[in-house]
Amino acid sequence: KAGVTQTPRYLIKTRGQQVTLSCSPISGHRSVSWYQQTPGQGLQFLFEYFSETQRNKGNFPGRFSGRQFSNSRSEMNVSTLELGDSALYLCASSLGPFAEQFFGPGTRLTVL
Amino acid sequence: SQQGEEDPQALSIQEGENATMNCSYKTSINNLQWYRQNSGRGLVHLILIRSNEREKHSGRLRVTLDTSKKSSSLLITASRAADTASYFCATDANFGNEKLTFGTGTRLTIIP
Numbered sequence: 001k002a003g004v005t006q007t008p009r010y011l012i013k014t015r016g017q018q019v020t021l022s023c024s025p026i027s028g029h030r031s032v033s034w035y036q037q038t039p040g041q042g043l044q045f046l047f048e049y050f051s052e053t054q055r056n057k058g059n060f061p062g063r064f065s066g067r068q069f070s071n072s073r074s075e076m077n078v079s080t081l082e083l084g085d086s087a088l089y090l091c092a093s094s095l096g097p098f099a100e101q102f103f104g105p106g107t108r109l110t111v112l
Numbered sequence: 113s114q115q116g117e118e119d120p121q122a123l124s125i126q127e128g129e130n131a132t133m134n135c136s137y138k139t140s141i142n143n144l145q146w147y148r149q150n151s152g153r154g155l156v157h158l159i160l161i162r163s164n165e166r167e168k169h170s171g172r173l174r175v176t177l178d179t180s181k182k183s184s185s186l187l188i189t190a191s192r193a194a195d196t197a198s199y200f201c202a203t204d205a206n207f208g209n210e211k212l213t214f215g216t217g218t219r220l221t222i223i224p
Contacts, residue, residue: 004154033212043200043214056211090154092212098142098204101212103155 002027004093004104012110018079021107025072025093032074033101034066037088046089049074050096078109086111118201118215126223131188133218135201136181142204144177144184145212148197155200158186188220196222 005024013019025032034046045058049068066076072093078085088108092101119134137144143162147155161168161177161184168175174187188195198219202212 035212035214042216043202045211045213048211058211088152092155100145100157100160101202102157103147105154108152 004091004102006089006091006104006107008107009105010108010110012112013081014112015081015083017081018077019081019109020075020077021089021091021109023074023076023091023093023104025074025091026102029093029095029102030072031094031096031099032068032072033092033094034074034076035090035092036060037090037106038086043090046076081111083111085109118199118218120218121216122219122221124221124223125191127191127193129191131191131195131220131222133186133199133220135184135186135215137184137201137203137213137215138182139203139205141179144175145202146173146175146184146186147200147202149200149217150197158199191220191222193222193224196220 007022031050033048036044046060047054047066048056052068063079068074088106090103090106092103094101117136125131141163143160145160146158148158149155159170159173159175161175163179172189177184198217200217201215204212
């Protein structure tokens, strides 16, 4: 069974631009969560989707948004990029509530 | 914000020795999970322990959970060079959602 895949793996953008990251969960998993990892703040929860509905959201500004499609694939979007958005963005999928979450390899975003 | 702290922040041991790292958390939980992350890459799920469990084994890994002290420990026996990585604990709070809150991580270095 294929694992969680994320595209692209690396991305370089400039301040003010926007970016869209994609995540394909493990087949059969309906829950997708997104996390941001930085050296200063560690791993921070962004949001979680289940059956195309956002069920939970972390403490991030409105520039960070996401969605989930009917095939459970998910995208997150960051608008008006800031230098501080440079991070590793990780996506995780799971079967459902309180099951193991399996992570993708991440997308490394660099904002110049 | 981080759910809790991991201790120690960094640990260096000789290959073949056992490694123990600890995690503390703040709120009531459903589950606690341990993950491994190799430098700047995705998280690999190691083990999940439920709040009604006290100990769990998986290969060379042994996890304990003390809900009265809000703490967990991960023991890696007979360490190998390939175990060099950062180790994170993550909890899902008992609030009915799947948000994972991560600890600060322990950087483990195995010296050949």
